[in-house]
Amino acid sequence: MRDVLTIVKDRDPFEKEFHQAVTEVVESVKPVLDNRPEYRHAGIMERIVEPDRIIQFRVPWVDDQGRVQVNRGFRIQMNSAIGPYKGGLRFHPSVNLSILKFLAFEQVFKNALTTLPMGGGKGGSDFDPKGKSDNEVMRFCQSFMSELYRHLGSNTDVPAGDIGVGGREIGYLFGMYKKLNNEFTGILTGKSLNWGGSLIRPEATGYGSVFFAQEMLATRGESLEGKTCLVSGSGNVAQYTTEKILELGGKVVTLSDSSGYIYDEAGIDTDKLNYVMYLKNAKRGRIEEYTQKYPESVYTPTDDAVDHNPVWNHKADCAFPSATQNEINTKDAQQMMANGVYVVSEGANMPTTPGGIDIYLENKILYGPGKAANAGGVAVSGLEMSQNSMRIQWSRQEVEAKLKGIMKSIHSDCIDAAEEYGTPGNYVNGANIAGFVKVADAMMDQGVV
Numbered sequence: 001m002r003d004v005l006t007i008v009k010d011r012d013p014f015e016k017e018f019h020q021a022v023t024e025v026v027e028s029v030k031p032v033l034d035n036r037p038e039y040r041h042a043g044i045m046e047r048i049v050e051p052d053r054i055i056q057f058r059v060p061w062v063d064d065q066g067r068v069q070v071n072r073g074f075r076i077q078m079n080s081a082i083g084p085y086k087g088g089l090r091f092h093p094s095v096n097l098s099i100l101k102f103l104a105f106e107q108v109f110k111n112a113l114t115t116l117p118m119g120g121g122k123g124g125s126d127f128d129p130k131g132k133s134d135n136e137v138m139r140f141c142q143s144f145m146s147e148l149y150r151h152l153g154s155n156t157d158v159p160a161g162d163i164g165v166g167g168r169e170i171g172y173l174f175g176m177y178k179k180l181n182n183e184f185t186g187i188l189t190g191k192s193l194n195w196g197g198s199l200i201r202p203e204a205t206g207y208g209s210v211f212f213a214q215e216m217l218a219t220r221g222e223s224l225e226g227k228t229c230l231v232s233g234s235g236n237v238a239q240y241t242t243e244k245i246l247e248l249g250g251k252v253v254t255l256s257d258s259s260g261y262i263y264d265e266a267g268i269d270t271d272k273l274n275y276v277m278y279l280k281n282a283k284r285g286r287i288e289e290y291t292q293k294y295p296e297s298v299y300t301p302t303d304d305a306v307d308h309n310p311v312w313n314h315k316a317d318c319a320f321p322s323a324t325q326n327e328i329n330t331k332d333a334q335q336m337m338a339n340g341v342y343v344v345s346e347g348a349n350m351p352t353t354p355g356g357i358d359i360y361l362e363n364k365i366l367y368g369p370g371k372a373a374n375a376g377g378v379a380v381s382g383l384e385m386s387q388n389s390m391r392i393q394w395s396r397q398e399v400e401a402k403l404k405g406i407m408k409s410i411h412s413d414c415i416d417a418a419e420e421y422g423t424p425g426n427y428v429n430g431a432n433i434a435g436f437v438k439v440a441d442a443m444m445d446q447g448v449v
Contacts, residue, residue, distance in 0.1 A: 004022075004045045004046060004049060005022065005023060007049075012097075012101075015098035017098045017101075017325060017326075017350070018102045020102065020354065021105050022049050022105060024357075025105075026045065028428060028433055028436075029045075032421065032433055032440075035421075036440075039440055042443070048079060048443070051076050051078045051079075051101065051104065053077045054076055054097070055075040055076075055123075055151055056097075057073045057074075058070060058072070058073070059071045059072065059125055063136055064135060071126050071140070072095075073124075073148060074097065075122075076097075076101055076104035076121055076122050077104075078104035078107065078119070078122070079108045079439060081119060081439050082111070082112060082438065082442045083111070083116070084157055085119045085120065085121030085156070086107070086111055086118035086120065086121060086159075086160070086382070086385075087104060087107040087111075087121040087122040087123070087378070088103075088159060089123045089125075089161065089173075090103070090123075090125075090162040090163045090164060091163070091165050092164045093126055095125055096126070100122045100124060101122075103162075103349055106120075106370065107121060108120030109431065109436060109439065110370075110374075112435040112436075113371065114378060114382060115406065116379060116406075118378065118382050121159070122162075123148070124164075124165070125144060127140050127164075128164070130164075130284075134168065137168060137169060138172045142176045145173045146180065149181060152177065152187055154186050154187055154388075158187060158189060159173075159188055160188065160381045163235070166281075170190045170191055174188050174191060174195075185388070186384065189385060190381065191384070196384075196387075198383055198387055198394070198399060199393070199395065200380055200396060200400050201380045202240065203240040203243070204377045204379065204381075204403055205237045205377030206238065206322065206347060206376075207241075207244045207376055207400070207403060208373070208374060208375060208376015208406075208407050209320055209345045209374050210244040210248065210320070211244075211407040212345050212376075212407050212411060213318060213345035213373070214248065216343060216345070216368055216427075217366065219366070219415075220366070223248065223249070224245060224249060225248065225250070226249060227250045227318050227343075228315070228316045229250050229316060229317065229319070229320060230252075230253065230314060230318070230320070232254070232255070232261070232309075232311050232312075232320070232322055232323040232348075232351075233323035233324075233347070233348065234257050234276055235257075235280060235322075237322040237347040237377075238320075239273065239276060239281075241320045241347050242255070242268060242273050242276075246269065246273065252267060253267060253314060253316065255268065255276060255287055255290070256311050257280075259287065259288060260288060260301040260302045261299070261310070261311040262287055262299050262300075263311075264290075264297040265296075266296060272290075275290070275293055275294075276290065288301075307331060308332050308335065309327055309328065312333075312336050312341075313339065315339045315340055316339060316340065317341065317343060318341065318342075319336055319344045320344075321344070321346050321347065321348050321352065322348050322351075323351065325348065326350065326351065326353050327348065327351045328353065328356045329353045329355060329356055330353065330355030330359060332356060333357075333359035337359060337363050337365070342365045342366060343365065343366045343367075344365060344367045345368040345373045346369055346370035347373065347374050349374065350370055357369075357428065361428070367428070369428050371432070371435065372411070372430075372431040375407070375410055376406070379402075379403060379407075380402075383399060410431075413434040414434055415430060416430070417431075417433040417434040420433075421433055
């Protein structure tokens with residue numbers, strides 16, 4: 001296993017996020033490889049850490065002042081052993097190959113856990129939609145898709161949204177794909193309801209992380225009723241995480257964005273959440289404006305000089321990191337334990353550093369890692385693909401019931417895999433092992449390709 005990590009680090013020495021994701025999986029699945037020597041003989045780990053292909057391209061577009069701008073576009077097609085590549089597109093200045101490879105790698109196992117036939121991929125651009133006009137976003141999306149379209153297909157690769165890619169961006173991307181290919185097909189998920197989208201898709205990642213938390217709490221005979229919760233982020237995932245927590249009787253006291261975070265000791269109720277949705281989705285404002293509307297709350301600006309994230313330093317029972325990768329470090333995790341947090345369900349991808357995860361495991365808290373806890377989003381994307389293929393649309397109740405069932409199944413698979421390989425209650429090992437075995441078996445069946 002050390003040889004696999006050495007190969008990965010030697011080939012791509014500067015891709016620290018990718019190294020982090022691979023290291024976690026390698027450490028978890030070692031007992032599986034000890035028990036299944038045929039996986040070693042077939043070079044499963046050596047193959048699974050190498051993308052099937054990496055696509056990188058130039059994205060030129062013209063801003064509202066008539067200036068030509070140039071961004072980079074990417075698509076990582078990681079593994080298609082169990083189905084077409086599936087994974088989001090991220091538009092954010094931080095996007096680079098390391099981040100997209102880690103996301104694509106995580107997506108392989110996350111998608112396998114959903115029980116749906118989907119491989120793993122990820123893509124995006126270093127384009128920043130913040131502060132751009134609708135016309136600028138449209139021109140960028142059209143240029144981006146004019147290259148990416150040749151690599152997509154309903155049975156090849158079906159992207160979705162991610163950070164910076166919401167309904168507006170999906171619409172522009174889909175429109176350009178339809179024009180270029182002269183076909184109306186379910187090539188993107190997260191579409192608007194009136195042209196092929198699925199009910200519950202916007203809510204799915206947030207709802208799913210809460211359903212997973214509920215399943216973890218149920219193992220101790222508890223529920224979210226009366227629990228105080230910390231939520232980071234204020235985008236799609238954070239909004240619907242908050243909505244479902246409120247519905248299940250919990251109280252959310254924090255939300256954040258890149259500029260800072262708000263703490264509302266009284267709790268963010270439905271009316272306050274509706275304001276946040278207006279602020280972020282329609283006005284495209286900053287979370288600081290929440291305190292102008294609700295002066296009893298406290299806003300703390302981001303301070304890059306501090307060695308921790310203060311959003312996690314409040315008394316609570318549960319934490320739902322829903323912003324971005326590595327937003328919780330060792331110090332944050334220690335503060336969470338000191339403040340009474342004993343449930344962490346990750347709505348973001350890899351939001352906790354390895355040191356933070358060690359703190360969770362040492363304290364034996366209920367910890368749902370992202371590849372399990374936030375799989376609800378891609379699960380409903382898979383359900384959207386099914387509806388598109390059948391030219392039907394399920395009701396909200398049907399889709400939510402299917403989502404809840406999938407999250408319950410993922411939880412059970414994690415529990416069973418962790419138990420089988422000697423680490424009962426360890427959801428990290430359980431998620432990695434359950435996802436890995438499904439993909440590895442498919443790769444064994446299909447030969448050395």
